[in-house]
Amino acid sequence: xxxxxxxxxxxxxxxxxxxxxxxxxxxxxxxxxxxxxxxxxxxxxxxxxxxxxxxxxxxxxxxxxxxxxxxxxxxxxxxxxxxxxxxxxxxxxxxxxxxxxxxxxxxxxxxxxxxxxxxxxxxxxxxxxxxxxxxxxxxxxxxxxxxxxxxxxxxxxxxxxxxxxxxxxxxxxxxxxxxxxxxxxxxxxxxxxxxxxxxxxxxxxxxxxxxxxxxxxxxxxxxxxxxx
Amino acid sequence: xxxxxxxxxxxxxxxxxxxxxxxxxxxxxxxxxxxxxxxxxxxxxxxxxxxxxxxxxxxxxxxxxxxxxxxxxxxxxxxxxxxxxxxxxxxxxxxxxxxxxxxxxxxxxxxxxxxxxxxxxxxxxxxxxxxxxxxxxxxxxxxxxxxxxxxxxxxxxxxxxxxxxxxxxxxxxxxxxxxxxxxxxxxxxxxxxxxxxxxxxxxxxxxxxxxxxxxxxxxxxxxxxxxx
Numbered sequence: 001x002x003x004x005x006x007x008x009x010x011x012x013x014x015x016x017x018x019x020x021x022x023x024x025x026x027x028x029x030x031x032x033x034x035x036x037x038x039x040x041x042x043x044x045x046x047x048x049x050x051x052x053x054x055x056x057x058x059x060x061x062x063x064x065x066x067x068x069x070x071x072x073x074x075x076x077x078x079x080x081x082x083x084x085x086x087x088x089x090x091x092x093x094x095x096x097x098x099x100x101x102x103x104x105x106x107x108x109x110x111x112x113x114x115x116x117x118x119x120x121x122x123x124x125x126x127x128x129x130x131x132x133x134x135x136x137x138x139x140x141x142x143x144x145x146x147x148x149x150x151x152x153x154x155x156x157x158x159x160x161x162x163x164x165x166x167x168x169x170x171x172x173x174x175x176x177x178x179x180x181x182x183x184x185x186x187x188x189x190x191x192x193x194x195x196x197x198x199x200x201x202x203x204x205x206x207x208x209x210x211x212x213x214x215x216x217x218x219x220x221x222x223x224x225x226x227x228x
Numbered sequence: 229x230x231x232x233x234x235x236x237x238x239x240x241x242x243x244x245x246x247x248x249x250x251x252x253x254x255x256x257x258x259x260x261x262x263x264x265x266x267x268x269x270x271x272x273x274x275x276x277x278x279x280x281x282x283x284x285x286x287x288x289x290x291x292x293x294x295x296x297x298x299x300x301x302x303x304x305x306x307x308x309x310x311x312x313x314x315x316x317x318x319x320x321x322x323x324x325x326x327x328x329x330x331x332x333x334x335x336x337x338x339x340x341x342x343x344x345x346x347x348x349x350x351x352x353x354x355x356x357x358x359x360x361x362x363x364x365x366x367x368x369x370x371x372x373x374x375x376x377x378x379x380x381x382x383x384x385x386x387x388x389x390x391x392x393x394x395x396x397x398x399x400x401x402x403x404x405x406x407x408x409x410x411x412x413x414x415x416x417x418x419x420x421x422x423x424x425x426x427x428x429x430x431x432x433x434x435x436x437x438x439x440x441x442x443x444x445x446x447x448x449x450x451x452x453x454x455x456x
Contacts, residue, residue, distance in 0.1 A: 066291040101340035104380045108336045112329035144376035151369040152332045
């Protein structure tokens with residue numbers, strides 16, 4: 001398989017969708033990977049499928065994983081999703097929506113698939129700026145994962161192309177991501193960001209993820225078609 | 229929770245069982261973690277449950293994971309398990325029984341559970357000497373994972389006890405592991421090592437795992453009660 005093959009993590013949110021669109025524009029054949037991890041906001045899995053089809057991926061898989069078994073997060077356990085937090089509140093400490101070791105697990109699966117595909121590129125839409133306080137969105141984490149990945153796999157022993165973890169959004173603000181997505185022609189209607197949607201899948205407009213999204217669109221001067 | 233809490237990866241094989249017994253002897257409250265990853269040798273999950281009960285763990289969980297979706301290994305896909313390989317053949321390259329990124333995924337789940345339990349210790353029975361050619365059994369991989377883990381989690385931000393990955397068997401030969409297990413009082417009858425057991429769960433005696441086990445018992449001068 002060509003070295004232009006990439007595994008792209010795709011939640012169906014704004015960031016991962018923009019990241020996938022960027023990988024496509026850079027010419028990668030994309031294999032999109034989503035996770036069913038017992039999240040409250042399962043409507044995001046439908047968003048991921050819509051986005052993958054819209055952008056045009058070679059294949060889209062959803063891996064079933066068992067994070068619920070460990071609990072410990074408002075996104076998977078019976079803990080209330082916090083609402084109406086200000087940017088300064090979000091910046092303080094780690095929120096209850098943090099899912100333990102989530103990006104580590106997601107990237108590990110991406111690594112497994114990349115190894116089977118003989119792909120050397122993995123894209124993840126993490127963002128360290130408006131990152132809502134998650135430790136596994138920081139550049140130092142990504143570098144450490146990449147280093148580990150190159151020792152974990154056949155690559156590390158057989159001297160083949162090294163694994164590269166791409167994080168094109170890591171230093172962007174939410175408004176810059178919105179502008180980039182618009183420029184890439186992403187259909188915002190297909191994406192889903194809310195942690196706590198209603199039964200019809202409409203965003204709550206009050207959780208950290210909704211508030212960050214709203215702020216991003218406002219600052220970018222673009223209207224979000226998804227708001228209720 | 230006390231700092232003497234550990235998450236112990238347990239396949240039900242000789243190495244992971246010995247590793248768990250060692251963690252118990254060192255006084256850790258052990259949370260044993262096994263994986264149902266669509267392996268051919270599913271009888272090992274029953275072995276894991278027997279060993280966990282015998283050694284005495286606080287809790288034993290089996291996480292269902294989706295490695296089969298990616299294929300690429302004789303342990304999960306429809307590829308024949310190689311038989312009758314000599315030690316020098318085993319030492320050459322990476323065998324088809326290698327499961328892509330397996331230990332990375334296993335350790336990532338252990339990390340998630342450790343974070344929820346507020347445990348700082350993870351035990352894994354990897355072995356770099358008689359390691360059958362797997363890249364993710366090497367000390368440099370473990371060190372890189374540990375480094376990544378401390379950046380991936382709340383620990384890394386909140387300055388709590390750092391995550392420590394224990395690999396007490398990493399430098400031991402198979403004979404030394406057999407002697408250590410005997411000394412720890414492990415009931416060998418409960419363990420299962422074979423990659424390709426028959427319908428009754430009896431070992432084939434011919435795969436790499438069986439051959440390494442046989443050699444270890446022979447060199448240790450101890451009789452293996454499991455051989456058919």
